[in-house]
Amino acid sequence: MKAESFKIAEGVYWVGALHWNTRSFHGFAIPGTTYNCYLVFGDEKVALIDNVYSDGMINQLNARIKDAFKKEGREEKIDVFIQCHTELDHSIGLRETIARYPDAEVYASPKGAEFLEKQYHNYSDVEITTVKTGDSIDLGGKTLNIVSAPMLHWPDSMFVMYAEEGILFSNDAFGQHLCLSKRYAEDYDEHFILEASKKFYANLVVLGAPMLRMKLQELTDAGIVEQIKMIAPCHGQIWKDPSKIVAAYSNWATGVCEDKITIVYDSMHHSTEKLAFQIAEGIMSEGVEAVMYHTETDYESEIVNDILDSKAIAVGAPTMMNKPFPRIGNLMYWLDCLNFKGTGSEKNTLIFSSKGWGGGAIAKLQRDLESAGFTIFDTMDALFVPDEEIYEEAFQKGVELAKSIKGE
Ligand code: FEO
Secondary structure (H helix, E strand, O other): OOOOOEEEEOOEEEOOEEEOOOOEEOOEEOOOEEEOOEEEEOOOOEEEEOOOOHHHHHHHHHHHHHHHHHHHOOOOOOOEEEEOOOOHHHHOOHHHHHHHOOOOEEEEOHHHHHHHHHHHOOOOOOOEEEOOOOOEEEOOOOEEEEEEOOOOOOOOOEEEEEOOOOEEEEEOOOOOOOOOOOOEHHHOOHHHHHHHHHHHHHHHHHHHHHHHHHHHHHHHHOOOHHHOOEEEEOOOOEEOOHHHHHHHHHHHHOOOOEEEEEEEEOOOOOHHHHHHHHHHHHHHHOOOEEEEEEOOOOOHHHHHHHHHOEEEEEEEOOEEOOEEOHHHHHHHHHHHHHOHHHHOOOOEEEEEEEEOOOOOHHHHHHHHHHHOOOEEEEEEEEEOOOOHHHHHHHHHHHHHHHHHHOOO
16 A cells, blocks of 8 residues: 655654544544554654554555655664554554564553553553653654643543654644545634534543643643644644644633524424524524524534533423433433533523423423533423414523523
8 A cells, every 4th residue: 555654843754544434433423534643753763653543544554654764764663652542543553563563662651551451452462661741752862751631531641742843742632533635734724623623622522621621721830832833633633833722722621602502402393493493583683693403413413512612502302202302312411421511611501392281301301401511591391383472482582591691
């Protein structure tokens, strides 16, 4: 196989894999992704940071490694493997890569070393040196400093700071699930890349918001943030200007939201849908942005991307057999996992429903949304198909929800 490496700094190459056609990552709808790995050439040693997923991806990695050594005019020999995180998308190829360069040293966090064995059951013969914040790996004229980053987003996660060039290898953090032909974030429209970064954050990193706040503070206090000239994550685009994504992460981790309300609903015979559309009219009449999702057709991973930076939400489902129409349930589980309240944001929530007789959806949705950290602002339980009086009530519920985020 032929595949080229991409030089990102003197003696530093992207050698990752492009997974053009993958559309799902543990339930997260994605338009392809990359598994980024980096080769760092020191005067004495060469290090490979992170690895790739599955067989086809390993072929790409091997071809790009070969190309990078050719460009550097060096004998192909890797001396150091640094595994920042062991989730399978970054580690399936590691055992094979170690076999190709059997004399190399292997570094991981203590949890990383433990997780490699527990996931693959074939690491007992591999000597793994465990590292943590304060440890450094000297490649000869180039120093890789370890920064432990537990729960960003696994207990094993760590970053590597290449001191001389100011490159932070951040593994999953600051990444995006995108598969594009150019490697820098700045090669593409800024809004497009930041939206993809937000979706990645909302679905994979948000639970670690308290740890992220502490890590950003720790890196700032240690003077590391100002030394970062580039952020090279393990998925998607590399940030030549780290300031935009660091500021965005800081906002998302502290609950900074837009004047926006996300409405998400399901419907059996369009009555709850009619309520959703009227609530949107009420919201819009107050000059507040309304975003609409239907759980029959829209992915949870897209819905939570908008919920992350919405100041309020409205959730609707009809009653079926005394409970909410069950297709809304996936979203309820997902919101409970993500714990948006950990970002510090209080999201006022309107729950709406249509029922034929006894109802029951509202009570269950209220319990689920409260458990997931949302603040119940109001509810609306309408009977059968909306008439003009019900439309007016739904409109006013939207108005009041919009006013609540404007502090009125
Ligand atoms: Fe990209 Fe946590 O793996």
